[in-house]
Every structure is written in structure tokens, then in C-alpha cells.
Amino acid sequence: MALLMTSCKKETEVNPTGTLTANAGADQQVQVGQVVTLDGGASQDSQGKPFTIQWALVRKPAKSTITLVNATAVKPTFTPDEVGEYELQLTVSNENGKSTDNVVIAASVAQPVTINQNITVKTVLTDRIANPDLPDYIVAKSVSVQSELTINPGVVIAFERDTRMDINDNGGLIIAKGTASQKIRFVGVEKTKGFWTGLMLYSGSNANVFEYVELLHAGSRPLYSLIKAGMYVSGTKAQIAVKNSLFAETTGYGLYIQDGGIIREFAQNTFANNTESGLMLSADNVPQLDAASIFTSGNGRNVVEVMASSVKGADEVEWTPFTDKTPYRINGELTVTTGWWLNPGLTLEMARDAVIRVNTGGYMSARGTATAKITITGAERTAAFWRGIICYSTSAQNILENAIISNAGSVAIVSGKKTNIAIYGTGATMAIKNTRISGSGGYGLFVSYGSSVNADVMTANTFESNAQTNVLIEK
Template identity: 35%
Template sequence: MKLSKNNFFNVLGGLLLAATLLVGCGDDDSGPTPSGALNANAGPDQLVSVGDAVVLDGSGSTDIDGDPFTFQWQIISSPAGSTAALSNPTSPAPGFTPDVVGPYTIELTIANEKGNSADEVTISVEEAIAPEEIGGTHNTALTLVNRVSNPRKPDYIASTNVNMGADLIIEPGVKIVFGSNVALNIGSSGAILAEGTASEPIVMTGTTESNGFWKGVGVFSSDVRNVMDFVEVYYGGSTEYGVGLYASFNVGVENGDKLKVTNCTIGQSSEYGLFVENGGELTGFANNTFENNGGIPLAIDANNMTQMDANSSFTGNGTQYVELLGSTLSLGTESVWRAFADGTPYWATGNIRVESGLKVNEGVVVEFGSDLAMPIIGTGYIIAKGTASNRVKFLGKAGVAGSWRGVQIFTNDTKNEFDYVEIAHGGSNVPSAGLYELANLSIENGDRAKVTNTIIRDGNGYGLYVENGGALEAFANNEFKNNSGVAMALDANQVHQLDGATTFTNNGDNSVEVLSSTMEHGATEVTWVALSNQTPYFLSGNVDIESGLVVNAGANFEAGTDVRITVSGDGYLSVEGAAANKVNFSGKTKASGAWRGIGFFTNDVRNLINHAVIRHGGSADLGIGLYARFNVGVENGDQLTVTNSTISDSAGYGIFAETGSTLTASGNTFSNNTSGNTN
């Protein structure tokens, strides 16, 4: 049904406008005011209803010198029959109650010894119109029009629930007030088309302006036309909504249903401002304002994150986060997560599974609740790219090590990238599903990611854990600090990706762990660099070198208990230290026999140890054809050159050269080798 405007008030509004244009207001000074020393300002014109209490405002009046002045107000014209009178006419803000429809012209005069100044204000008074009741069930289209020209007055009232089984069309300027605990339900056969304008917004509020007074708007419709544009919604959230929406809010969208929300102000709810259930869809979202809600202003799932815009703002809410509900990102197209210009962070209250493409823009901050995780899985990938001054951040909400599980990479997509990112507080529990170590960031066997310019800190366990067989596609200029365990771990095939600029500070074990593995790069020679601040490589398991490896000057290696390094197959090892910058190999426990040592099983002329310090080997026979204890051993038929090096503290020989091997040695120093310097 169509609720039509009152034509009388259209005519009256035109007459009032004409009267206003003829009479005018402001700058109507009179009297001998020298050089504009006094300037009266009677305030803005007002539109009110009969019986409204009107307060005038002369506070904008001024004296150029800041001297005091007096106020004198008077009604100079009023509708016939009016007996309205001003209260406190000598105050800056007198009042009166209009009793007849029509225009009231009121003059303010200010005066002091310099003279006086006057200004006029027009109060246009219309008949009080009672709001029309719309409570009940509507199975035919309902159009709500702007019945009352005064935007402060309600056009409609809902004393009982409004249940829409058809279109609800709300025109610009409409104000609806809802009774206590009353709801507006947009049913599965219904739709809401609430489209105001910047100058004539639609308003939905309670008959009493108190947080949580009415129930709110519940959208249970998947109609793609559902829209709220330039709508203001206040004071909802009286109780949990129910009927599939188990939260208290101003506006809620059920799983499987849709709503576009743009240019809206949503405030003063008891809890949520806008609650979009996991599986609900925002078909549009932009330029919204969330203010003074009692709880979280906005809750959405991962698939709606791509709708978030920089310009929406969040002010004075009980919890200043946008809640990211536990959910799976599965859009099939690349989703973009954007930061809010006001810096509002996201709070993940459930696990976030990324099963399709995700790009995270600079400045996005996601804080994860207790023991939650963010796995990148299936056909998903993540491109998290911040800037030096505006990083992407994945943090634990509690702000302490081990408050969430961290980020896990379970995909082999070459787009996986972390650049100018900060990851902190992970390691609450093992991610499982193929990754069994506590870490801030983990990469599974067979999967890959780039990690550059990134801070990985305050984790429980590893900072970064790259499982044996996982790949670092790029690695540079990172920072590892305050992780409780080893700073990072990876296998021998990934060590060549490391750089000398990455820093390692105050980690529980301030080293880079090289997992038990075989290095195999075919015909490609790789280089292992010296890490910053003499940070050591920690060989936690046996390392077999089956392709070419150069170790740069200044590199430090600490081997775990009974661990060995072997050079075999098509491999060679060139340790290229310098007189003032040796390469160091030692046991992690710094005691004779802490590890097995280095065994050479190839006849490559590039096998070289120059300017190195090798200590603490000989924990047991190396085996694999070298049945002796030593720091360095060469098998029958193979060769090695050792020069300018210190070989000491072996539980067996310093150097063991099996009969039939070729050992070239010069300029070396030996000490404290149990079985002798050489055999």
C-alpha cells in the first residue's frame, strides 16, 4: 500500500519558504554600531511542530574587542491567535513553545556602550502529525514515504514486530521509531530497499533513545536488491535476535542471505552494530560509520573481508575491533583485505582457513584469539605485502608468546609471499595436519613461500619453521627476535636462500637450525653465507652434500650430538674462510666428541678447507666407508685440500686420510686431538 503525503503541508512548506526568503535572516544590524564592533547572530532558522519546546541560540554573537554586551529577544511577528511568549528574553538562549501553526519571527538585539546590533530568526511551525503504525505482517509491498517535513519527528511507529513477506520500500527522509524489544524482520520472501540521501537520510531508532531499547533489523532474505544506503540505525540489540541469528545487534544478516550497506551510521546498539553471520553476504559496503555501540561494531566472515573499505570508521564502541568470525575463505577469485584509515584492527575469533587467493594490503592488522590458526590450504595462496612504515600484522590478541597457533603454509603456490609483515605471539599448539612444531610461521614439506623484510617475534617455539622439503622462494632483510626456541629452521636445500642482513636477537636458541637432510641442486653451485652478528647454523641432524657448496668466510656451524656432515655423490665442499674471518665448525656442547665430524667421499678437486677452525668431532666412527673417529676424514680414492686451518679437540684424529685417498695439507695448526693430529 502507498502512504501518501499530506498535500496541505506541501503547500504550507512552500509558503513558509517564500516567507523566509522575503523576510530573510542574519546581517540585519541596526543602530549606531561603530565599525561593526557588535555583530548579533540569532542562530539558524528552525522547523518544529506545535507544542515543541524551542530553544533559541544567540551564542554566535560577538564584540570585536571581546567586551561584554546584553541580550534582548522579542517576538516581532507570530501567527494570528498565538499567545506564545519568550522565557528569559535577556539570556543568550531563551525558549518558547509555539501554540499555532505558522512562522514566528524573533529578533535578537545585543548592545553595550559601543552601540547595538540586531538579527532575526524564523521558526516555522507545522501541525503535529502522529506517526502511523506499521507493526504487523505485510505480504504485499509496503512503501514508506516522508509524511512529516520535520526530520526530527517520526513518520511511522512500530509497536509490534514488523514482519515483511514482500518488498519494504523506504523513501528518503523517513523516520521510523520502534517500541521496546520490537524487531523489523525481512523474511525469505521479502526485501528491504531503504535508500536515503546525504541530505535526507532514513532513520530507524527506538521510541526511547537508550542503548538496547528495540531489537533491531534482521535480514533473512537472499534477494540481491536488499540495500541500506544513507540509513541511520540506533538503539537496537534489546535481546539476542534468535530465529537463526544468535546475537544482539542493530542490523543482522543470516547465513545465506544478503545485504548492501553503504553510507550508513549504525550506533548505540547494546552489543553489535552490524552482525553478518558466517555465510551471510555483504553485496556492498562503503563509507559507513559505527559509533558508540556497546560491544563490537561489526562482525563478518572471511569471505566478506574483501568488501571492507578504508573510509568506514569506528568510534567510541565498547570493543574497538572488527570481528572476523571463524570461517573459510573460498571465493574462487582473489580476495583483497584492506586496512581502515582510522587504524581499526580485525579480531579473529575463530580459525581462518584460506582456500582461495588472498591479498592482504598494507596496514591490515589481524589479532587472533586463543589457540587459533590461519592455515593457507587447498587452492589458496596468500600475498601479504605491507610497507616499511605500514606493515601487515598477524598477532595474538593477548599479546604474549603462544597466544595463538600462527600462520601455516600448506600450498605450493608460487604467489605465497610475506613482505613487510609482522608475525608475533604464535606457537600455542602444533598445527598438525603435517606440521608438528610450534612456530609463528610454518611451511609444510612440498610447499613454498617468500619471506622478505618481515619481523617474526615473540613466538613460543620457532620463529619460522620450514619443514624438510618445504621451500623458501626468497628470503632477505628479515628480523627474528624474542622467540622462545630456535629462531628458524630449514633443510640444507634452502640454506642458500639466507642472507647476511637478516638479524637474530634474543631468541631462546639464537641460531638457524639446519634439519637432517640431503643437499641436492644438480649442476648448480650454491653458497652458504655468514649470518649477521656471527649467528651460527645449528646442524640438528646429519647433512649430506650431494652437489656443489661454497661456504663463505665468517660462517659458523654448531653440530648437534653425534651429527655428521658428509660430502658424497656429485657433491663438493669448498670452505673459503679468510685469515681474519675464519669459518668455524664446532659441537654445540663445545666439548671433545660432541659430534662426528666431516667426511669427504668424492674425488672432486674443488673439495677445500681453507682458513677454518674445526673442533669437537670424533663422537663415533663416521661409518659409510670411514671407520675412524676424527674432525675431518677422506675416504680411499677421494681427495681434499686443507690449508691455513686449526684442527683441534677431536675425540679421535684431527684429520684421518684413508689409505688410497689424496690429502693436500699445509699451514695448519693441530691441538688436543685424542688419537693424534693425522693418521
């Protein structure tokens, strides 16, 4: 839009002993929504005497409601809210008289760029439109990223209905690094939950990053199989770092990490108002999660979901509780093949008939405290809801201390036995102390021939409301 810039008029009162001159700065062309800084710093008194400053808005578009911020400062600001011209007058005054000068700010609206082709060459998307509520780019049809895509701070990308963006593994990667004040936003053209499909990440590049990103309004269609998500990280090599980002208003999961996908870094993220849980991932990605991320803001399930997978690795794996007390939801079978350390205050909620298997070569060290117990219970707080814990491991580091193990024994876990905890196999062992074991559909604790527990297991723990004998030790 072309705007005619009107001329500015300068008026000066002259005192025989000195001259005071106002200078309101050069006229400017800006965008609606862009913060404008005026500058009266070139105003002067010929004798160097101090003077007062007063800015006034003398003309603006008819529907504008803007006001000046710090109208007596050398550099006040305002934000144009309508297309058109804004004329401001600077008055400076002292004992030598007063002087005025006007400046005109012309505000226009830039148009978004349409993306309707695959990105096959190195591309940088820039912040074209100052107003963060308006899109810089509109994705009009589903596109594939097959080269390096960098998204600068402040960029807003709006997606038409049911469109998606795939970041492929044949050269594709995405670098989306905003700032605290200039976030990058992926949104629907219509700002409604489940408007566009989402982002699919196949790329295994270690440069993939989301930092200060907001991903909203996705989940109109599945990204893979029947799974809807804001972002789906797929395959055995796909990886991304996610920091200071928001996944919200999705019909489905906020972020879904397929088993084999990799979270390289994860910190200070928020998941809100998604119809499923905010985050679904495999067990080997859990150690990357930070305590400060938030998962309890109105999601369909305010939990971190862990799919059927393995706790594995060369070294001991540590799971940490969240500051907002979000529980982990274990779906299916969780197999432990390395050292697994559960920190005090952590809660595991087990899905229907889910089971924890501590295999030979692994161990489970769950040591709570008197004030921060470790809780492993059913996703529904009813007796006999999940299957239980079975330990085949011979490690002396298997321990449950200051823990709550409840509501297992839904189906037999071994040898036809229903139980909250089973120690099974030659040499298998676990120490259990100061732990409450309750709500089993069978035994509280089952110890098979050739396995062992601490000798005082029956007196060192509390057993409540188990359907069969609290402790069965085969001799």
C-alpha cells in the same frame, strides 16, 4: 488539530506619481519543525522603481523562540518550534512611500502511524512528519515483511521495547534509500541503547539496500541464538548493499553478517558506540569493505571481526587496510583456498589460539613496504597468544615481505611444534624477507621435510624473543 486562520491586513501609502504594494504571499499550514519559506516576490512598484524589504515577526506562540533568517530578503525562512499561529509582516518602501502586508503561518503536529501487523503487500512508507526528531511510524509489536517495503527519505521508524522487524525470504525485501539531508532512521521509542531488538534480514533479493540510514538503540534481545545486533543478515542467500549509513548505540554488534550472507556493496559507513564490535562478517565478504568506513568510534572492540571462515573464490582475493587504521580481528580458524593478497599497512589481530591455514590451491601474498608494514599479531600483545600460520601451499606466490609476525605459538600447530610460522608438506614453500618474527611460544619458523624457504631466511629477517630456536629446518 484545527487552527483558525486570522485575516491579513494590507496597508499602502499612495504617492500621486506611483503606487507601492506589498504582498506577503498566501497563508500557509505547516508542521512544527518544517522549514517555512516566506515569499514577498509579488510585491511591486507601479513605476518599476526598486524598493527595500523588511520582514518582522509580529505574533507567535507564547513559548516559541524562533527568529527569521534573512529578514531583508525576498524569501526569508524560519522553522516553527511550537504549535500555533505565526504572523509576519512584510514592509516594502521607496520614494513612492511604503506598504505593508501580513501573512499567517499555522503550525500543527501530525501523529505517527502505528505498525502492528505483518507487511504482506507492496508498501511505501512516506515522510509524514517534518520534524526529524519525531517518528513517522511506531512499530508497536514485532512484524514480518513479506512483500516489498520501500522507505522514503526522511522517514523515522520508532520501535517499542523488545520489538523487531524480520524481512523474510518469501517475497520480502527492503529498499531504504535516504539522502544526505534526509536520512532514514530506525530508532527506539526511548532513545536509549538496547531498547528494541533489531532487524533480521533473511531476504535474498538483490534489491535490498540501506543508503543514508541510521540504525540506533537496538540489541535488547538476541536476533539469533545469543547474538544481539542492530541488523543480522542470516542464511546462505541473504544479501544487502550498505552505503553512507550509521549503526550505533546497540547492545551487541552494529551489523552481523552470518557466514553465507552477502554484502553486495559497502561504502562510507560508520559504526559507533556498540557494545561489541561494529561489524562481524565472514572472510568472503571482507573484499567488499571500503577503506573509508569508520569502526573506531567507541565500540566495545574497535575492530572489524572476521568469524572462523574461508578466504575463497575463483580469483585472487584482496584485503585492504582502513584509513582509520582499524585492525581485522580473526576469530578461530581462517582457511585460505584461493589467492590471498594483503595490502601494505594492514593489521590482523588474532584471537586466542586462532590460526591461518594456507591450503594447497591457495596462496598468501603479504607484501608490505618499509613504511607500511603488514602486521599479524595477537589480539593481546603477549607472547604465545595465538596459534600461528601454517602453509601447505606449493605456490611460488607465497611471500611475507616487510611484515611483522608476532606472539603466536600458543599451542602446537603441526607435528607437536609450536611456532609463529610453519611451512609443511611436500613442495610447500614460502619466501620470507625483511620480516620481524617474534614472541613465539616455540620456534619463530618451522620448515618441515620436503618444504622450502628462501636460502637467506635467517639473515634476511629479524628474530626476537622466541621461546625456542628461531628457525628449525628439518633435513
